[in-house]
Amino acid sequence: MTLSFDPETLELPFHHFIAGERVAAEGALEMRRPSDGMAYGGCPVADASLVDRAVQAGREALKSSGWADARPRERLNAMYRWADLIDQEAPALARLEAFCSTRPVVQLAEGDIAVTAEQIRFFAEFADKEGSVVAPTSTDSFGMTLSEPYGVIGAITPWNFPISMAGWKLGPALAAGNAVVLKPSEITPFSTLLMAELAVKAGIPAGLINIVLGDGPTTGNAITGHPDIAKVSFTGSTAAGSAIMANIARTGIKPMTLELGGKSPQVVFADADLELAAAAISRGILANAGQVCVAGSRLIVAEEVADALSEAIARHMARIEPGLTWDENTQYSPIISERQLGRIDEIVKRAASLGAECVVGGRRMDVEGYFYEPTLLRGVDGNSPAVTEEIFGPVLTLQTFREEEEALALADHPTYGLAAGLFTRDLSRAMRVMKRLQAGTIWVNRYGRSRDHILPTGGYKSSGIGKDLGREAYLANRKYKSVLIDIEGNNS
Numbered sequence: 160m161t162l163s164f165d166p167e168t169l170e171l172p173f174h175h176f177i178a179g180e181r182v183a184a185e186g187a188l189e190m191r192r193p194s195d196g197m198a199y200g201g202c203p204v205a206d207a208s209l210v211d212r213a214v215q216a217g218r219e220a221l222k223s224s225g226w227a228d229a230r231p232r233e234r235l236n237a238m239y240r241w242a243d244l245i246d247q248e249a250p251a252l253a254r255l256e257a258f259c260s261t262r263p264v265v266q267l268a269e270g271d272i273a274v275t276a277e278q279i280r281f282f283a284e285f286a287d288k289e290g291s292v293v294a295p296t297s298t299d300s301f302g303m304t305l306s307e308p309y310g311v312i313g314a315i316t317p318w319n320f321p322i323s324m325a326g327w328k329l330g331p332a333l334a335a336g337n338a339v340v341l342k343p344s345e346i347t348p349f350s351t352l353l354m355a356e357l358a359v360k361a362g363i364p365a366g367l368i369n370i371v372l373g374d375g376p377t378t379g380n381a382i383t384g385h386p387d388i389a390k391v392s393f394t395g396s397t398a399a400g401s402a403i404m405a406n407i408a409r410t411g412i413k414p415m416t417l418e419l420g421g422k423s424p425q426v427v428f429a430d431a432d433l434e435l436a437a438a439a440i441s442r443g444i445l446a447n448a449g450q451v452c453v454a455g456s457r458l459i460v461a462e463e464v465a466d467a468l469s470e471a472i473a474r475h476m477a478r479i480e481p482g483l484t485w486d487e488n489t490q491y492s493p494i495i496s497e498r499q500l501g502r503i504d505e506i507v508k509r510a511a512s513l514g515a516e517c518v519v520g521g522r523r524m525d526v527e528g529y530f531y532e533p534t535l536l537r538g539v540d541g542n543s544p545a546v547t548e549e550i551f552g553p554v555l556t557l558q559t560f561r562e563e564e565e566a567l568a569l570a571d572h573p574t575y576g577l578a579a580g581l582f583t584r585d586l587s588r589a590m591r592v593m594k595r596l597q598a599g600t601i602w603v604n605r606y607g608r609s610r611d612h613i614l615p616t617g618g619y620k621s622s623g624i625g626k627d628l629g630r631e632a633y634l635a636n637r638k639y640k641s642v643l644i645d646i647e648g649n650n651s
């Protein structure tokens with residue numbers, strides 16, 4: 160079956176989805192396709208009263224459906240049916256996503272969507288396996304920690320992996336017995352709407368998943384500040400994460416999970432397998448054209464192998480071909496917007512003006528759409544924004560070291576700590592360095608996630624609070640109540 164499609168024939172859903180119904184809306188925010196820069200419509204913006212309607216729909220659905228109190232296996236079965244429908248409808252989901260986002264249609268169908276269905280099943284399985292705990296109290300009393308769902312969770316997702324991010328939020332929240340009001344990015348909302356409709360089709364009660372479209376200042380703020388939103392789960396930039404923390408502090412304390420930005424190092428020691436490292440490092444910075452929270456954007460390499468590794472990476476980068484996201488032969492992504500393309504170019508030019516050598520790339524590609532050349536910068540000043548700031552583009556800086564301590568010092572970013580890569584054949588070194596790297600995920604002799612969903616993901620420092628994926632993500636969608644029952648009646 161061919162996955163390529165004609166974008167002009169696609170019908171796009173410009174509406175909200177509340178209590179299982181499509182809610183018509185006026186387009187407000189201009190939308191453009193990154194593949195060719197074409198303007199095609201406007202994203203609606205839900206105001207505070209519509210957000211309130213979605214939150215009340217969530218509360219009502221929890222009450223009327225008994226989702227949280229029915230046999231846990233019923234939740235699991237409904238979520239399995241939902242995952243099966245996501246697999247079945249993968250081509251439709253892939254078309255909606257490839258149309259507006261930077262994700263190539265083939266990577267969506269074979270990657271993001273298949274993995275999301277798998278992750279929803281993974282989370283569903285916790286529903287009837289994780290329970291409350293009897294505590295080891297003194298024998299004259301009986302103590303337990305009861306685990307309960309929160310109620311309605313407010314989720315907000317970014318544009319870079321919309322289906323995956325919706326799955327990371329909805330999967331554990333639903334399995335744990337909650338309802339959700341989710342605001343996808345105003346740039347890429349369509350696939351999330353279809354995922355919610357498929358959930359209802361699968362038998363997940365209408366109103367448990369409500370999707371409101373809109374921007375951060377209006378819709379996002381209304382969600383995070385709503386008094387009946389019991390918990391906030393956010394993925395996006397560190398700047399938006401701090402605005403959300405401030406809004407929550409202002410409007411009423413509630414728990415939050417924040418998955419934020421990064422500036423992740425890839426550290427290569429002289430004994431590493433350089434061909435393996437070059438391939439992994441190139442994937443680590445070129446996947447989604449570097450628009451990945453865990454993009455390995457800072458290469459830190461032992462001085463004696465820097466030339467060989469730089470040449471090997473340059474060879475990988477030179478092979479990259481741009482293409483339309485709706486063409487099934489495309490592997491390399493466009494940049495999300497003209498503005499972001501300009502920002503990447505500005506940072507690269509600034510690094511060059513501070514003395515960096517552009518080994519490859521360094522320019523906007525001479526094609527239609529928002530494409531930037533894979534770029535490797537050597538001899539880059541450590542204080543240049545290319546080294547200090549999250550670029551969110553296909554730009555890799557190369558810095559060298561002589562000693563292990565120097566490598567660790569370069570790897571340690573003052574504010575970010577999302578992920579890190581480490582390449583060496585020396586097991587003792589790998590164990591030693593892995594323990595000292597300050598990041599929420601460390602990859603050794605590889606770069607990027609596996610399909611082992613049990614490994615949680617989340618940042619150290621300003622890269623975030625809490626975890627997505629893993630058992631931790633399920634547990635973070637429940638709250639815990641301690642109960643102490645006095646058996647002997649002596650209150651001791």
Ligand code: NAD
Nearest residue numbers: 316317318343344374375379395396399402418419420452
């Ligand atoms: P963004 O912060 O601009 O927007 C993310 C979402 O937050 C959008 O839905 C947006 O409308 C909303 N938003 C913005 N301001 C808000 C506010 N004040 N209140 C409530 N909602 C608000 O990020 P983006 O450009 O969509 O995505 C890129 C960023 O996301 C990068 O920094 C990247 O590292 C990060 N990211 C992190 C992870 C992770 O797991 N740590 C995963 C993917 C992306």
